[in-house]
Amino acid sequence: MSTQEAKHTPLEYQTTHGQMNILGFWIFLAAEVVLFSTLFATYAVLFGRTADSPLPSELFGAEIVLIMTFLLLTSSFTCGIAIHNMRQGQVKPLIIWMVITLLLGLGFLGFEIYEFMHYTHEGATLQSSAFWSSFYVLAGTHGLHVTLGIGWATLLIIQIVKRGLTPVTSQKVFIISLYWHFLDVIWIFIFTAVYLIGMVV
Amino acid sequence: MSSNKTLITLTLLFSLSIITGCSELRVLEPKGPVGEDQKELIIYSLWFMLGIVVVVFGLFGYMVFKYRDRPGRGNKDYEPEQDGNLKVEIIWTIIPLIIVTLLSIPTVDTLFDLEKPPQSANEEEPLVVYATSADWKWFFSYPEQGIETVNYLHIPTERPIEFRLSSADSMAALWIPALGGQKYNMAGMQTILYLQADEEGVYDGRNSNFNGEGFSLQTFQVHAEEDTAFKEWVNKIKNEKPELTQDQYNELLKPSIIGEMAFSNTHLEWVDHGTMMGSDYSIKRHQNAYEKKLHLKSLDKADAEEEGDADEAQ
Amino acid sequence: MKLSEFFVTGEPLIYAGMVAIVLVTCAIVFLLTYFKRWGWLWREWLTTVDHKKIGIMYILSALAMLFRGGVDALMMRVQLAFPDLNFLNSQHYNEIFTTHGTVMIIFMAMPFLIGLMNIVVPLQIGARDFAFPYVNALSFWSFFFGALLFNISFVIGGSPDAGWTSYTPLAGAALSPGPGQNFYLLGLQLSGIGTLATGINLMVTILKMRAPGMKLFQMPIFTWSTLVTCFIIIFAFPILTVALALMTIDRIFGAQFFTLTGEGMPMLWANLFWMWGHPEVYIVILPAFGIFSEIIATFANKRLFGYKAMVWSMILIAGLSFLVWVHHFFTMGAGAFVNSVFSVSTMLIAVPTGVKIFNWLGTLYKSKIQFTTPMLWSLAFIPSFVIGGVTGVMLGMAAADYQFHNSYFLIAHFHYVLIAGTVFACFAGLEYWYPKMFGHKLNQKLGKLSFWLFVIGFHITFFPQYFLGLDGMPRRLFDTAPEWFTLNFISTIGAFGMGAGFALFVLNIYYSYKTSPREKTGDSWDGRTLEWATPTPIPHYNFATQPTVKELDAFHDMKKRGETTYDESKLKPIHMPNYSGQPFIMMGLLFFSSFALVFEWIILSAVFLVAVLVMMGIHSFDYDDGYHVEVEDIKRTERQLRGLNDEHTGS
Ligand code: HEM
Ligand SMILES: [Cu+2]
């Protein structure tokens, strides 16, 4: 690759290794899409099978879910800013925006845990019916992904602090940003397919 | 050379199996219109399959024999760089497509037919029989007649039977090969299977879907008889057999192997396992009954029953 | 839990198994200690990231699994040879057909093929390794420990007994209490991670690491089949992951997905299982198609007929394979319309499959056929597979399937496709690439003998089963009735023929190791593709100089032009990855985590899981990026392997 080209290619794409990692991750995301689709399908099939437990419309409240959506969407935005900074080669803003992203993610998780505890308290548990099983597993799998993402990103921030921006570190940060946006998209689907529909029906 | 041997062995085996088998294969000797439809479909498809096999085997034998590398063959008829031909590709795509179409039409046709009761000569309404599977036995309830049998049933000939299938616990399938194909029995839902016997006789029926230890012994016999004989039998059950109580029924539901029984009422009075309400009826009562294994030794129900009793006594 | 519940007790066969396991383990430990080979084992194998070595480990494990699955099969056939034999009781029989099915598909067929892909694909595309060698090692160890976990159930805890399809509610906690089913769930889950990772890994490898000049439609056909298979893996395996997870959550944490209580829906499992399961059968047949295509072209000494048609038909099959899953339960009562749709889509798969068959015949047309052992397997495949295929179409005719379903007709069908397809291909592929892997061929005489025993035994075993099915004999019956005695007896005889064939195959490995002449060139069979352009044994960096590809059958082409993959003037230092013990340890920890979960020791399981996460974290900080093989080293290695003198400078 000529130096001319190298200037225009983002850092994370400059090595073949970086390219392969990013392609591999895209394919991994395709597999994740299948995974979540299966969970959505399961949820759809089991919708309404609440047995003796509360109905979703009795429990789902707009407020918390809107706050969660706001937090996660904003975090996706701040994550975008972080990548923008990375492209400019600015380490400090990158780190700051990444930390903000993670804090927003933590906020999201906190609300999700609160929400789950609330439902459990009202008698809708993982065990109470097919519907609630599928709800907890679908939303919970997303939450678990967010948790892992936060842990992983924390490790990357430490690496950036130690090593600065190299083709390797920037490729890693770029990949986690893909992951984070992906989780955001999944959440939009959960928000509409689970909460909005669940509140109405 | 070597592949000729394969061919010969195959042909020999093929004819051998046909001679030993075809004379009395249940599926190919159906005793009622449903099985007859399916048999016709199978035979129809078999002609196509035979055609395909003959063509492919023929071509294969020819190629392998003619183009084997042998001393002195030289380069006659050898074209190592030949790598395809669009025309033949099109031909061998179109012909299979045509075959698939020819197979699809009667398949779809038969599929829709099987959803309706077979056309019976005297245009009678189908006889409704609830066939409920429970580990590892069959309950046959006749709601119109108000009787119930366990592990055997009687049906009138030349009248469609509407089996309403469900299960108290594991998934099973009701299959009477001589009368026609199977369908699943599932807890919490009902499936419908139409069958009909045109010849009198006793036919083997069974659960064909593996559902645990007693699976192999979950069999029953179908007695197909003239309408009058059937009515007589119904009356006899009605007058001579005891009533089934809910307690006794609950006991029978417990996973076990049992013999034949008959009662002068039906369990539908208190539960229909084919509805969502009925799906946890058995498992709620027999939570822990699956801890113990049966270790069955043979297909003899009497043996298994005795062992069960012995265990009970312990 | 009492110790007597932990270990399986009460069966003489199982005691014998335990004794055998203990003895074999002791023997291995003793031999390794005696010959001071522990260090060697660790340095050369357990820590390797070399695709060739990993491939060999896959194949060895798969052969061991074939042995285990085969013993299961023989035991079932013995039990069914005579009515009322009482060799196995019902419970034992159920365990054995369950482990047989699972082991053969998940732990034999797939790993065997993945092993061959590991060895061959990078070589065929002129690459030096996988895109992610470290991940490749992780994949292997996840498969290995998954298989170990599943097989351990034989002596600890008890085997699963609900069939390889594990239909609910039977396989749920209520009807199948105890750890057996958990072994199935977690063993498959553990190895499934590796399969998915391999799918991604190979896909990136094929898309990104091809030799300069090699276009997609110039890739060898086995590589194509691998690429298409990766596509199926990536879209099918997550479904299995979810299905297994849901059942695990049902069983261990009391959820209600597939239960009879809480308005659960047992049917949902069958749907999820087959949405993965049908693509899965194509995961194990497409690579087999690829192997046969390579071998048939090589020994017909001719170009593959209709390369493009072959590729497109594979792509079509892969697409269709996601649209037919309902044909596994036409009898669920979904209605005539649904069944009609899936019936037609199922039969449509036969069209591209037929196209492939005719193209193989086209390859034989005006060719020069050499009857080597790999070629014999490939030739025997064609007529045998056709029988499996046409009976598959018969099963696909839903209205007729009401009579075939769950019967021995079905058993005969899928053994005709899986054995004549996948197993023949594994044997063919192993014999074909064996000289590349081990530097000598397998003995042809013994090979042919084992071929004939196996193939004839195969037909004797499974052909009669079509008729048993038509006579109403259901599958999974633990004892036969006298009316089915004759055909069952014949079938059992055939099974022993297959057993003898396999035994001879294994014997041949030893015999050839002792007696076969060593390969001097890398091109053992006058091959057409790049794997034959490497010297034998293959240097760990595969290619000293990457070839430039100009057409299909790249090596055939190079030979015509007199080129090799060693051009001394173009040598550059080669970058290679370091070996690492992490994959082994990480998956070992995951194994313990899963094992604890099988027994529902949740805290212990979580502790191990955290240990795995910690290791992943540590790996993230590891910036080790391998080492370079210097030009002088390459020169020395290549000259020695190619028997060149010092003056020679390559061409
Ligand atoms: C010509 C193409 C094929 C068609 C039309 C076809 C059709 C079918 C159908 C309709 C069934 C379900 C039958 C039933 O359960 O009643 C079935 C079962 C099966 N097929 Fe095929 N098949 C084809 C090729 C293959 C191939 C290539 C493989 C694997 C290498 C395969 C492996 C299986 C297996 C493993 C089962 C049964 C699994 C079980 O129930 O345990 N089939 N096939
Ligand atoms: Cu159902």
Ligand SMILES: [Cu+2]
């Ligand atoms: Cu299928």
